[in-house]
Amino acid sequence: MPETSPVTSDEAGVTRTATGEIVSPQPTSTPPTGTPQDQVVRPPATPTTTPSSETKTDAPKPPKSLINEEGPAQGAPEKYEDFKTPEGFALDKDVAGEFGTLAKKGNLSQAFAQELVDFYVKQQQQMNNAPAEFYEAKQNEWKEQINSDPEIGGSKWNGTKASIGRLFDSLGDSKLTDSFREAMDYTGAGNNPAVVKFLARVAQRLTEGGPVRGGGPSSEGFRRPGEGPISAARAIYPHLKSTEQG
Numbered sequence: 001m002p003e004t005s006p007v008t009s010d011e012a013g014v015t016r017t018a019t020g021e022i023v024s025p026q027p028t029s030t031p032p033t034g035t036p037q038d039q040v041v042r043p044p045a046t047p048t049t050t051p052s053s054e055t056k057t058d059a060p061k062p063p064k065s066l067i068n069e070e071g072p073a074q075g076a077p078e079k080y081e082d083f084k085t086p087e088g089f090a091l092d093k094d095v096a097g098e099f100g101t102l103a104k105k106g107n108l109s110q111a112f113a114q115e116l117v118d119f120y121v122k123q124q125q126q127m128n129n130a131p132a133e134f135y136e137a138k139q140n141e142w143k144e145q146i147n148s149d150p151e152i153g154g155s156k157w158n159g160t161k162a163s164i165g166r167l168f169d170s171l172g173d174s175k176l177t178d179s180f181r182e183a184m185d186y187t188g189a190g191n192n193p194a195v196v197k198f199l200a201r202v203a204q205r206l207t208e209g210g211p212v213r214g215g216g217p218s219s220e221g222f223r224r225p226g227e228g229p230i231s232a233a234r235a236i237y238p239h240l241k242s243t244e245q246g
Contacts, residue, residue, distance in 0.1 A: 078106045083117040089125065091117070133190065143193040149193060152200050160200045167203035 016022055080100045085091050103113040147153045152160040168177040184190030 008107075047136050075109060076107045077110050080104070080110060080113060083114055085117070086122055086125075091121070091123055139188050142193055145193045146191065146196055149197070152193075152197050160196070163203040163207065164196075164199045166207045167199065170207055 013180070079120045080103065083091060083096060083099075088226070099113075103116070108116075145153075147157070150156075171177060181190070184195075
């Protein structure tokens with residue numbers, strides 16, 4: 001080992017060598033008390049324990065998917081709203097009240113009760129329209145039959161109507177015939193082939209005919225019993241005495 005120069009401290013406490021040089025202070029070999037020489041200071045470790053439920057913040061819930069969505073509220077309402085009906089169709093108030101009572105008893109929702117009302121209205125409309133549709137179809141069928149009838153239809157139809165008109169006029173009661181015509185229109189009987197043909201035949205028997213044309217007085221009408229044929233002069237002038245036979 002190299003020899004160390006002796007050092008001394010002067011009155012000011014400065015350490016100097018034997019030659020008077022100032023000696024730098026040397027660190028002591030003993031580390032400070034309470035602090036390990038090689039100790040590394042680290043931040044405190046993150047606690048591994050889960051925070052208590054009181055301090056935990058819940059994440060927002062996602063929206064429900066279609067499969068989990070709740071359907072419309074079911075069951076009867078406190079009071080049913082007025083049921084809707086198509087224009088021109090009125091639901092009887094008494095019927096609506098009775099239906100509402102039954103729907104309430106069955107715990108039917110407003111929407112489902114309305115569906116039943118719609119079904120009822122549809123059936124009623126079909127029932128109401130059925131007679132009118134049948135009437136129209138039957139009238140068209142009768143008209144076709146009259147038009148194809150060889151006795152009263154086709155080219156003879158105008159003559160048939162004229163003869164029936166003369167029959168009505170021959171009665172001499174316009175009020176009666178007007179009422180009869182109205183009944184034919186109202187019931188549709190005026191298009192029935194049997195009715196029209198019946199009236200046409202009655203009209204033919206009662207109203208048809210023309211003026212009677214004669215060929216002069218009959219000679220047989222001026223002959224006395226037991227007399228022979230009369231002369232032409234007597235037939236023409238039966239009251240002249242010169243033509244009388246003795």
